[in-house]
Amino acid sequence: MAFDRYMAICDPLRHSTILTNPVVAKTGLAVVLRSSMCILPYLLLARHWSYCRTNIISHTHREHMAMVKLACTDTHISSYYGLFVIFCVLGLDVFFITVSYTQILRAIFSLPKKDARLKPFGTCGSHLCVILAFYIPGLFSSLMSRFVQNVALNLQVLMAYIYLLLPPVLNPVIYGVRTKEIRDRLLGLFTHKGT
Template sequence: MSDSNTTDFTNPSTFILLGIPGLEAAHVWISIPFCAMCAIAILGNFTILFIVKMEPSLHEPMYYFLFMLAVSDLVLSTSILPKTLSIFWFNSREIDFSSCFTQMYFIHCFLTMESGIFVAMALDRYVAICDPLRHSAILTNAVVAKIGLAVVLRGSMLVLPVPFLVRQWPYCRTNIIPHTHCEYMAVVKLACADTHVSSYYGLSVVFFVTSLDVLFITLSYIQIIRAIFSIPTKDTRLKTFSTCGSHLCVILAFYIPALFSFLTHRFGHNVALHFHVLMANVYLLVPPMLNPIIYGVRTREIRDRLLRLFPHKGT
């Protein structure tokens, strides 16, 4: 490569986000479900935050972790959607070099935090079902605060090297990112340098976080299921298991799209690019939208408190 070609894009001041390659003509139509998902996510998660904060009976470990989940969901939704909609509506595709890496950090940091929150929720369900008499003694406010701090620190520190590793590379091929946001692997492919260290680090973080978290959640639920089947009456077993229903639903809503997107990105070389981009957006937008709906519908305490906000006529 000649010198003129290697310096045109070295350390560009901006990147260009294409949106969804191949579907540019449909950007305005695609923005409608994106907008709807984000509106539901923001409204639903703010409602969860309000209810947990204002209702003293919900000041318990399960709802503290739900509060953290709602905060994480809000950050994930608002990290990508404003720029995505500006691409769809106004064709505003430029993103500052530093802003791109900041967005990348927040996305992966809060995805890691969210996975850790699910582990904390599984721990709470394990203690509540397997050792209910000591639940309040084991998961005190101080212990919950320490777990929350550990989740935040783990997410912050594990992802912290990622933007610094990506930032140090020269970008001399192009500054065009075929995506709606600064997705990690999409940026990695633009660098004209040996990116093996960063790629291996990113993969190791994904496998370390996901495998350990899924392992802990699985072990917790094995013990929970054993405890439930030891209960003599069927009605009590069903009632006890239903307390885990919301948690299981949000876990599936988080891990299945994320795993599908990751596998298609790494191994689905014959999958169309626009499908990769759509799936990457789905796993960032759908869980934040579904989580407050699932907890609002399946958790009686939240549902009852929500209904009290809208008094019936004649009462």
């Protein structure tokens, strides 16, 4: 999304010629390959653990740290690898997003009129809200399950659910509020109920 916004704002005349369907497909494939390469070592490490306690986890999905806590063998390598993946993936994402948005802000501030600056700011602001809604709960959930020892299990499960559910719920709300028809309709619903 950051690259798409960069192309749309910094080089709008070439946007459709650069971001063609094959380029978008290759970008999607690169994202899938990166994720697969990061997850594969987790699976290989977890396969060699022995589980002497219960094999029931309290999550509805197999969160990595929940599996690590069930293992009876030494899991330090897996924990260190998990931290490496979190900070490496997050670090690369933040780096590329920062570079992209730096270029976007330079292009926005070079626009001559204030009105011409508002639309790109609105688009980029929505995108940044979606990014924050995705990364902050994920980072908080992952670091909390690794470093905070006395956290109630219910709170850990709640944080995992927030990480899984909050971004997809907020995404249409954040982008939908920018649409004039949806915004007018919502304002109409709230103003009619108040009268």
